[in-house]
Each structure stands twice: as C-alpha cells, then as structure tokens.
Amino acid sequence: MDFFANRIDSICRPGLNEPRPGISDGWPDSAPRSVAGSSAGRRGKMIARSESAARMYHNGTKHSFQSVRSDLHYLDFPNQPMPFKVYGGIEPIPLPAEPPRATGNVFESISSAGEGAGENEPLSFEIxxxxxxxxxxxxKCIEAGGRSHYFRAAACTGALYHIELYLICGDIPSGEGEGLPAGVYHLAAHDYAARPLRRGDFRASIAESLGRGEAPEAAFVFTSTYWRNSWKYRxxxxxxxxxxxxxMLAHFLAAVASYDLDVRLNAGFRDNEVNGLLGLDxxxxxxxxxxxxxxxTPIQAGAGELAPLEFETEPLSASHVDYPAIREIHGASSLGSGDEVLEWRSNAEKFLNENLRAGPESGPESERSLGEKGFGKFPLAEGEPSGDSIDEVILRRGSARRFERFPIPFEDLSLILRSAARTVPADFLPGVRPALNEMFLIVNAVDGLPAGAYFFDRHRDTLVLLKEGDFRREAGVLGLEQELAADASVNVYFLCDLEKILGAFGDRGYRAAQLEAGVMGGKLYLGAYAQRLAASGLTFFDDEVVSFFEPRAQGKEVMFLVLLGRRKSLKSRS
Ligand SMILES: Cc1cc2nc3c(=O)[nH]c(=O)nc-3n(C[C@H](O)[C@H](O)[C@H](O)COP(=O)(O)O)c2cc1C
Incomplete structure (x- = not known):
C-alpha cells in the first residue's frame, strides 16, 4: 500500500501550517514523561532500553502519522510564556545603535566564517x-489580535524565541562613546541593552570551562529557557x-565574518561551570x-571561585509544565570535568580521521555506477551572487508562509548549497571541511535540473540524482503534511549517521549533530534571501523521510528540513 496515497488528502490547507492546537507535536503520550519509558515510532520500537539516552530521546520524539493524531496537545494561550528574559534590579546599559559598516558581500560572509586567519580588527562595543x-x-513587529508580535533576526520554531545570549568580555572600547567594561552580561532583545551580572574579567572561567589555556577577547553563550518553547512543543x-x-548561529557567523573576526564554536564545555557563571536556573x-x-591570549591567573548569582527575573507565565525528558537528555549529554571536554575534542579528531577525511562518500553500488557513466550527476553551476550585505539580507528575511509553484534557477540553488556546505568552525569539526550531516533534496521545480530526489556530494559540489520524477505529493506528506513542502521549489533535508556519531562522541554528539544541521539550515535561509528567494524551516515525519531516500539514506536519521522557493504573496492566493 502506498504510504503517500493514503495521506495526501490530509495535507494541511492554508492557515494550518504548523502543528496546531489539537494536533500533537510532542511525545506519543499526552502526559509529560521521562526518556526511560518512551515508546517510539517504527524504528524506535526496535530499540531496547539499554540504548543511549540520546537515541531514546530521538526515537521518543519522532513524528509519525499516528503520533500526531493520537497524542493531541491543546495550547493554553492564557498561560503562554513571554518570549523575553527580563531581569529586575539591574541597571541596563543601552547598546550602541550605529555600527561600523561591515564589509564584504553576503555570500562571502555566509561561507567564510572561521576559514581565514582574520585580520582581527579590534573588537568594539558597536561591533x-x-x-x-x-x-x-x-x-519587525506585527500587530494582530490586539497584541504586538515581535519577530527576530533569525527563524525560530513557532516564533517562540527561547534562546538567550550572554556576553563574557574584557574591557571593550567604543568607537565613539563609552566602552563596555569587563564583565558577564545578559544581552536583552526587548530593550536592546546589556545587563551586568558580574563585573570584572571572567574570561579565564570560560577558558577553563572549555579546557583551553587561552581566552578570547569575548565569548558569547547561547542558552535556552525550555519552557518558552516546550509550552507548545513539549x-x-x-x-x-x-x-x-x-x-541564529548562521547569522552570528556571517556577521562575525563580515567584520573579519576570528571565531570558534564550542559544543564541548563543562556545563555546570558555564551555567554557574551565568547564574542559570x-x-x-x-x-x-x-x-x-x-x-x-594565554590565561594569566586561574578563574577562582564564583559567587552564586541571585537575580530576579520576571515570571514567564502563571504556571509552568515540566518535561523531564528534556532535562534527562541534557543531563546525559553534559560534560562534568576538564578531562571529559578534552576527550570530547579528541573524539572529534578520531571521528574525522576514521569517517570524514577519507574523502568523497562512496555510496551504494548503483550510485557509483551512475557516476561512472556520468549520468545523473549535476555539478553545481556558477551563479551571479547578490551584491547585498549581510545586514540587508537579514533585515529582509522572514519565513515564507506560502510558496509559488514556480521554478528557481539552478544557478541560485548552486550558490545557496555551496555556501551552506562550507565550514562550520566547530570544535567537533576541527580544521577541515567535512560535516556530520549530509543534504538530501527533493527537487520540485528548478530550471535546468530534472525533478526528483537527490543527494548532495559536497566533496565534488555535485548533485547526484537518486530517483527522477515528480515528488511534490510525497514532499507535501513528508513535511508533516504541510502544503508548503509540496509547493516549494526544493526541500533540503539534513540527514546524519546518528549511530556512528553517538558511538564516537557519546550522547553529546546528539547536540552537535542537531546543531550543525541548524547552522547549515540557517545558512540556506540566508542564501535564499540573498538571491531574493524565500525559505522556511519545516517539521517532518522522521522515518518516512529516511524510507523515501533509501537506499542512499539507509541507517540515517533526519535532523532538519529547509524549504526553498519563491514566496507567494498573500494577494496571489487563489
Ligand atoms: C527549525 C524550524 C522549523 C520550522 N517549522 C515550521 C513548520 O513546520 N511549519 C511552518 O509553517 N513554519 C515553520 N517554521 C517557521 C517558523 O514558524 C518561523 O521561523 C517563525 O514563525 C518566525 O518567523 P520568521 O522566520 O518569519 O521570522 C520553522 C522554523 C524553523 C527555524
């Protein structure tokens, strides 16, 4: 029986884009529950209890056709958490509004973060x-339903904005006014201000939590306040x-590259030390x-003892539902000691040597023979990159709510894929250009490319045709039955060999695999808007996506999905 034939009638109509009240977007059960007792989708049911915490979490949070219907979740709008963290009793320092102009064109910025030596212009408060x-x-701010809805620079699931940024720095000069004194700061979006949580130079603490003997000029820490997102997504x-x-990191990296600054992404650090430095709950x-x-620069003195922080923050909502599975997977993937952090990085080296430095993926026999005949391989084309700056592109970005069924040029797709596939300067990918994730595409409408399913061979900058045909119907089903995926010109899925990653890195590898896909997905977004196209992240039916891309995707797991295409304006709706 054709899986897709049964499901096509239920593809969402306009206005039902994201999982909505009454349709599940969480665990198979309606009650909050723990990882250990999770049931799972088709593949998950095969997993024994002795599987790793990350594997159980992943299987337990898969979407299946059945799970989204059997486990209904109604959104409690009166109890919706506010999308900001608001500290009380700390005098805010307004952030400077006028930045020095960043140089370079947007594709250079998206592609090149962490690649060059970096001129290392002095950091300024403005930058x-x-x-x-x-x-x-x-x-941007949209007034609707008697409320103001604030949208942020980067795309975020459900526009719930649960990610906060903290800054740890030495004395930072200003180009014009007063600089920022050394300290640990919370950076607030709601009033565009920095609030000092600790005064003085705490960069040695960050260096120690990273197991490094040198400290950067500044460090940003990205944190989540789970409830702001779990209110909807559990x-x-x-x-x-x-x-x-x-x-957000795709934006961060591009912005940093536009100022030609050195940058390094660390997914491995001593969790408790960093949380304690920031005073997180x-x-x-x-x-x-x-x-x-x-x-x-080398650290001169040890970090020393940290006093606990006890600042009040405004309550997010009247009440709070706890989802223990989140804390369980986070705890299981935490690193406690400096040795564990060093081991994390040496595992990365080992993993690269064993899996990624070997060169182009070999792929199954059928695919290799396609390559030998030169049939079914589409090397990326040269395109005309946008001349805009990263600032301009970010300011016009916004997820497409509808797509036109209209082809995009292969040259544009080539530019977008190429820049997304470039290095993420991460501790789990030291010094080379591989990635944990691979891109699999459903091409619905691209000029110069047959419609079909593809694998992106990033070593050869080539799209490999896996099967030719019109798969709009399947795309619409796989993207959690959202019409958006059927309409978009291209669906780009990120898949990885989770078993291998967890085997090499342990549970923390799960964080790296999801994060890398998010960064690459964010780069796809930026590339699309640079070329005046549109994009949207999307949710998906995990196991059905893998089946669709088999045999090439056999044994892999889906991490992320981004749609690319032409935005359909609301006026042109039929
Ligand atoms: C990882 C990810 C998954 C998303 N999934 C969906 C989805 O399933 N359906 C949808 O309509 N929008 C989805 N979105 C788009 C968000 O709803 C959108 O980013 C958010 O409303 C903020 O709006 P903006 O991107 O226009 O700033 C997703 C975005 C991200 C980053």
Whole structure:
C-alpha cells in the first residue's frame, strides 16, 4: 500500500501550517514523561532500553502519522510564556545603535566564517552590539489580535524565541562613546541593552570551562529557557534548542565574518561551570554553545571561585509544565570535568580521521555506477551572487508562509548549497571541511535540473540524482503534511549517521549533530534571501523521510528540513 496515497488528502490547507492546537507535536503520550519509558515510532520500537539516552530521546520524539493524531496537545494561550528574559534590579546599559559598516558581500560572509586567519580588527562595543542585533535582535513587529508580535533576526520554531545570549568580555572600547567594561552580561532583545551580572574579567572561567589555556577577547553563550518553547512543543524542545540556536548561529557567523573576526564554536564545555557563571536556573535553562570571538591570549591567573548569582527575573507565565525528558537528555549529554571536554575534542579528531577525511562518500553500488557513466550527476553551476550585505539580507528575511509553484534557477540553488556546505568552525569539526550531516533534496521545480530526489556530494559540489520524477505529493506528506513542502521549489533535508556519531562522541554528539544541521539550515535561509528567494524551516515525519531516500539514506536519521522557493504573496492566493 502506498504510504503517500493514503495521506495526501490530509495535507494541511492554508492557515494550518504548523502543528496546531489539537494536533500533537510532542511525545506519543499526552502526559509529560521521562526518556526511560518512551515508546517510539517504527524504528524506535526496535530499540531496547539499554540504548543511549540520546537515541531514546530521538526515537521518543519522532513524528509519525499516528503520533500526531493520537497524542493531541491543546495550547493554553492564557498561560503562554513571554518570549523575553527580563531581569529586575539591574541597571541596563543601552547598546550602541550605529555600527561600523561591515564589509564584504553576503555570500562571502555566509561561507567564510572561521576559514581565514582574520585580520582581527579590534573588537568594539558597536561591533559586538551589531553581531547581537543580527543574531537575536527584533527586526519587525506585527500587530494582530490586539497584541504586538515581535519577530527576530533569525527563524525560530513557532516564533517562540527561547534562546538567550550572554556576553563574557574584557574591557571593550567604543568607537565613539563609552566602552563596555569587563564583565558577564545578559544581552536583552526587548530593550536592546546589556545587563551586568558580574563585573570584572571572567574570561579565564570560560577558558577553563572549555579546557583551553587561552581566552578570547569575548565569548558569547547561547542558552535556552525550555519552557518558552516546550509550552507548545513539549519534549521536542530539546531538538529545537539546537535548531533554533543553529539558525541564529548562521547569522552570528556571517556577521562575525563580515567584520573579519576570528571565531570558534564550542559544543564541548563543562556545563555546570558555564551555567554557574551565568547564574542559570538549570531546572529550566541550559547553556548550549560557547562562541569564542577575536584574538586569543594565554590565561594569566586561574578563574577562582564564583559567587552564586541571585537575580530576579520576571515570571514567564502563571504556571509552568515540566518535561523531564528534556532535562534527562541534557543531563546525559553534559560534560562534568576538564578531562571529559578534552576527550570530547579528541573524539572529534578520531571521528574525522576514521569517517570524514577519507574523502568523497562512496555510496551504494548503483550510485557509483551512475557516476561512472556520468549520468545523473549535476555539478553545481556558477551563479551571479547578490551584491547585498549581510545586514540587508537579514533585515529582509522572514519565513515564507506560502510558496509559488514556480521554478528557481539552478544557478541560485548552486550558490545557496555551496555556501551552506562550507565550514562550520566547530570544535567537533576541527580544521577541515567535512560535516556530520549530509543534504538530501527533493527537487520540485528548478530550471535546468530534472525533478526528483537527490543527494548532495559536497566533496565534488555535485548533485547526484537518486530517483527522477515528480515528488511534490510525497514532499507535501513528508513535511508533516504541510502544503508548503509540496509547493516549494526544493526541500533540503539534513540527514546524519546518528549511530556512528553517538558511538564516537557519546550522547553529546546528539547536540552537535542537531546543531550543525541548524547552522547549515540557517545558512540556506540566508542564501535564499540573498538571491531574493524565500525559505522556511519545516517539521517532518522522521522515518518516512529516511524510507523515501533509501537506499542512499539507509541507517540515517533526519535532523532538519529547509524549504526553498519563491514566496507567494498573500494577494496571489487563489
Ligand atoms: C527549525 C524550524 C522549523 C520550522 N517549522 C515550521 C513548520 O513546520 N511549519 C511552518 O509553517 N513554519 C515553520 N517554521 C517557521 C517558523 O514558524 C518561523 O521561523 C517563525 O514563525 C518566525 O518567523 P520568521 O522566520 O518569519 O521570522 C520553522 C522554523 C524553523 C527555524
């Protein structure tokens, strides 16, 4: 029986784009539950209890056709958490509004973060503020239903904006006014201000939590306040932690590259130390990523003891539902000691040597023979890149709510894919250009490319045709029955070999795999808007996506999905 034939009639109509009240977007059960007792989708049912915490979490939070119908979740709108973290009793320092102009064109910025030596121009307060704005700032406000809805620079599941940014820096000069004194700051989007949580230079603490002997000029920490997202998505929020910080990091990296600054992404750090430095409430908050920025210098003195922080923050909502599965997977993937952090990085080296430095993926026999005949391989084309700056592109970005059924040029798709596939300067991918995730595409409408399913061979910058045909119907079903996926010109799925990654890195590898997909997905978004096309992240039926791309995708798991195409204006709706 054709899976898709049964489901096509239920594809969402306009207005039903995202999982909505009455349709599940969480665990198979309606009650919050723990990882250990999870049931799962088709593949998940095969998994024994001895499987790793990450594997159980992943299987337990898969969407299946059955799970989204059997486990209904009604949104409690009067109890919706506010989308900002608001500290009380700390005098805010306004962030400077006028940044120095970033140089370089948008594709250079998207592609090149962390690749060059970096001129390492001195960091200024203005540059730090601009990087924050382009990553997490409020870029538009829409009045609807008697309320103001604030949208941010980067795409975020459900527009719930659960990711916060903190800054740890030495004295930072200003180009014009007063600089920013050394300290630990919360950066607030709602009033565009920095609030000092600790005064003085705490960069040695960050360096120690990273197991490094040198400290950067500044470090940004991305954190999640789970409840702001789990209100809607329940236990799936842990996936969203990395998806949503990933899209923000794509912006962050591009902004940093436009100022030609050195940057390093750290997914491995001592969790408790970083959480303690920021004073997070670890029942509902967690540090996800530490970004080192600017020149690094040896640490002179040890970090010393940290006093606990006890600042009040405004309540998010009247009540709070706990989803223990989130804390369980976070705890299981936490690193406690400096040795564990060093081991994390050495595992990365080992993993690369064993899996990724070997060169182009070999792929199954059928695919290799396609290559030998030269049939079914489509090397990326040269395109005309947008001349816009990263600032302009970020300011016009906004997820497409509808797509035109209209082809996009292969040259544009080529530019977008190529820039997304470039290096993410991460501790789990040291110094080379591989990736944990691979891109699989459903091409619905691209000029110069047959419609069909493809695999992107990033070593050869080539699209490999897996099967030719019109798969709009299947795309619409796989994208959680959202019409958006059927209409878009291209669906780009990120898949990885989760078993291998968890085998090499342990449970923390799960964070890296999701995060990397989020960053690459965020880069796809930016590339699309650079070329005046449109994009949207989308949710999906995990196991059905893998089946669709088999045999090439056999044994893999889906991490992320981005749609690319031409935006359909509301006026042109039929
Ligand atoms: C990882 C991810 C998944 C998303 N999934 C969906 C989805 O399933 N359906 C949908 O309509 N929009 C989806 N979106 C788009 C968000 O709803 C959108 O980013 C959010 O409303 C903020 O709006 P903006 O991107 O226009 O700023 C997703 C976005 C991201 C980043």
């Amino acid at each position: 730090l503020a601009r990087i924050f704005f382009l990553t997490a700032g409020i870029t 236990s799936r929020t842990y996936r969203h932690c990395f998806w949503d910080s990933g899209t 670890t029942r509902d908050e967690a540090s996800l990523v530490v970004m080192e920025l600017g020149e690094r």
